[in-house]
Amino acid sequence: MTREEAIQVLKTIENFYPKYKLTNEKASLLIPFLLPMDYQGVLYKLSQFVAAHAFAPTLAEIAVYPKVPNTYLDNLKKWEEEASQVPLETKRKFNQQLERLLKEKAYHEHS
Structure with missing residues (x-):
């Protein structure tokens, strides 16, 4: 205004x-x-x-305020598109490394 x-x-x-x-x-x-x-x-x-x-x-x-564009959904779609282009082997290796890291962290926290 x-x-x-x-x-x-x-x-x-x-x-x-x-x-x-x-x-x-x-x-x-x-x-x-x-x-x-x-x-x-x-x-x-x-x-x-x-x-x-x-x-x-x-x-x-x-009071009425202008609507603020929600870019969250646009970003989410973009990330999903990018993720769909990642080879399955890369995703599998990432998941294995993540699981190993989580197990190591859990082991060190309980030691």
Whole structure:
């Protein structure tokens, strides 16, 4: 959200809730919290809030943040593709070495 959009959100709250007085001090305090939010999402939640509540919302009640892309699944697919190209013999040797290492570690911990 831009600074201008954040100001517009606060002015919209003031327009719907006459007892909510928007001062420069209040705007200066609230704008930094609005900036990382999604403008359209906040407006939608604000319109829903206005229809149901007689008192002005807190920022938490109208907050909507942009979706952060989840790269975990993309990375997982990439790793699976890479793993599928590793020869079976290499995988077998790796598993044998891993088992041997785990047995050695377990033996040393119990000694």
